[in-house]
Amino acid sequence: MSTPIENLTPEQVNAALAAGEILLVDVREPHEFAAERIAGAVNHPLSTLDPANLPTEAGKTVVLSCAGGVRSVTAANACQAAGIDIHHHLAGGLRAWVMAGLPTER
Template sequence: MTIALIILGAIIVYAVITYFYQKRIVQTLTEEEFRAGYRKAQLIDVREPDEYAAGHILGARNIPLSQLRLRMKELRKDQPIYLYCQSGIRSSRAAQMLYRNGYRDLYHLKGGFKMWTGKVKKKG
């Protein structure tokens, strides 16, 4: 029982630390805030290519999280980067990866693409 409580406590501490670290490195934007700034930024969809093809925010470039480490040089450090994925989890992870590599002006869409009500482009 004591071991289980220690493990649970460690998980809670880790979650709290991760939450505050995340808030410090990437700004979470509502759809309205995101919409107001993404045209002046690098708009990156970090979902996989099949998800991107099924529908993406107009003007977004597809750099899947799985390829980000290899394709990071495609992004400029002197311009804001607006990230989104399906729900917000992968874009948070992408922001952490970018932050560790010197990118600082990072934003992501609260709730991800599934919450987006703006213009969408589909392939095909």
């Protein structure tokens, strides 16, 4: 049985990033990531997603993000189907992050 996907707010993700508690994995395409991204995020596109090759960091929870929250849920479901317990994502994606007034990199 899979773990329900946990929706994290931009504020929760921002605080967890600042505290060094999470690894933010952006599943958008490389050109989207290059145009604008959350500082500290790493890019691992959904189009070439291999859950076994997702980046990890010891002691950190992997949190997925995308543009609007759809691809990150798809990626989390794919991870769980492959037996990898990744179930956190940035609800609303980069759009919600920007709407919350949080900084991005270009």
